[in-house]
Amino acid sequence: MRKLSLNKSLALALLLAFACATTAFTATPSAAEDIKLGTTTSTADTGLLDYLEPMVLKDTGLTMRWIAVGTGKALEHGKNCDVDVLMVHAPGAEKKFIEEGNGVSRAEFMYNDFVLVGPVKDPAKIKGKGVADSLKAIAGAKAPFASRGDDSGTHKMEQNLWKVASLPVPDKDSWYIGVGQGMLATLRIAAERGAYTLTDRGTWIKYEAKDQGKSGLAILSEGDKALLNQYSIIQLAPKCTSIKHAAAKKLEAWFLSPVGQKAIASFKLEGKQLFFPNAGK
Numbered sequence: 001m002r003k004l005s006l007n008k009s010l011a012l013a014l015l016l017a018f019a020c021a022t023t024a025f026t027a028t029p030s031a032a033e034d035i036k037l038g039t040t041t042s043t044a045d046t047g048l049l050d051y052l053e054p055m056v057l058k059d060t061g062l063t064m065r066w067i068a069v070g071t072g073k074a075l076e077h078g079k080n081c082d083v084d085v086l087m088v089h090a091p092g093a094e095k096k097f098i099e100e101g102n103g104v105s106r107a108e109f110m111y112n113d114f115v116l117v118g119p120v121k122d123p124a125k126i127k128g129k130g131v132a133d134s135l136k137a138i139a140g141a142k143a144p145f146a147s148r149g150d151d152s153g154t155h156k157m158e159q160n161l162w163k164v165a166s167l168p169v170p171d172k173d174s175w176y177i178g179v180g181q182g183m184l185a186t187l188r189i190a191a192e193r194g195a196y197t198l199t200d201r202g203t204w205i206k207y208e209a210k211d212q213g214k215s216g217l218a219i220l221s222e223g224d225k226a227l228l229n230q231y232s233i234i235q236l237a238p239k240c241t242s243i244k245h246a247a248a249k250k251l252e253a254w255f256l257s258p259v260g261q262k263a264i265a266s267f268k269l270e271g272k273q274l275f276f277p278n279a280g281k
Contacts, residue, residue: 032057035247037066038075038083040153041182043231044068046202046274051267052260060254062247070152070182078102081240085248089200089231090153092160103234109255109279110264111230114157115204116221117187118143118196126196127220132165134221139167142175144195148186149178157229158198164226191215200229202274209270231275256280 043049044066053064067077071090078086079102086103088094097103116126116134124141126134138145148155149171162169170176177195179186183203190197194216199207204219211217233252236243254260261277268274 032061032063033244033247034065035062035085035244035251036083037064037085037087037251038077039066039068039087040071040074040089041068041184042089042154042200042203043087045182045184046206046269048202048264048267048275052263055259055263056251056254059259060250062251062254064251070148070150070155072151072156075102078234078236081236081243083236084244085236085251086234087231088153088234089229090156091230091232093153093156094232094234097234101239102237104237105235106232107234107252107256107279108230108232108281109261110275110277111228112201112275113222113229114154114198114227115201115219116196116198117190117204117217118220119194120216120218122220123194124196129221131161131221131224131226135162135165135167138196139165139170142173144175144177144190144193145170146177146179146186146190146193146195146197147171148183148198149180150182152182153229154183154198154200161198161226187215187217191217196220202269205269205272205274230278 039049049064049066057063067083071088071093074086074088075093075097077083078097094106098106116131118126124137124143126137129137147158159169171178177189177193179189183199184207186197187199187207189195233255235248235252256279261279264275264277265273
């Protein structure tokens with residue numbers, strides 16, 4: 001009888017140990033906190049957020065969930081308190097967003113640049129020219145130009161560049177193609193139509209890696225100071241009472257930290273660095 005009692009005790013101990021182990025295993029994921037990020041298509045399409053997500057989770061306990069749209073739409077999500085924090089790239093629109101009371105702070109943390117791409121045959125002869133002269137040449141030749149046309153950061157930059165070139169936005173001209181979609185879709189349409197377009201370099205590298213030159217597009221104008229593409233994190237206003245302000249600040253702190261900045265710099269595609277950290281610079 002004493003032997004039977006011992007076996008029962010052992011069995012009970014093993015059962016309790018298994019139960020504790022199971023509880024610990026299933027509790028770990030629930031310890032993580034979801035944070036909803038309103039961001040642009042470039043951070044998602046390039047794979048940057050997928051790359052950073054496990055690092056963010058490990059260091060902060062936050063699981064990033066993102067809505068990737070154009071910057072204009074992302075700012076609307078922020079205004080409507082549909083997300084916890086914003087990661088966008090249209091400085092002018094971002095500052096206006098804060099001035100109107102929709103955000104409380106804006107922290108610059110990384111950049112890349114825009115490039116003008118177009119048909120390898122380059123009918124408007126823009127190769128090697130600055131961005132203003134390139135746009136003047138495209139307009140003068142009435143060469144097809146594919147615009148994002150979606151109020152994204154890239155679209156806003158493109159509209160500003162026409163002004164830099166002292167030209168009106170040619171949205172009424174037949175050679176100007178308003179796509180109304182994301183960057184990858186716009187690049188595909190530019191390839192189909194033999195058109196020029198403006199793209200962030202990160203998405204171009206992603207597209208080029210998959211395309212392998214089949215589309216007939218190439219970078220024709222780059223390196224102009226006007227093509228800098230700055231990304232920022234925006235904390236939303238207190239009026240958004242239902243969102244996770246503390247988690248948003250924790251996420252921002254990670255991106256601005258030496259660890260986060262190093263992680264951004266380490267993200268590469270085809271051996272090429274896509275984004276360059278510049279927090280506090």
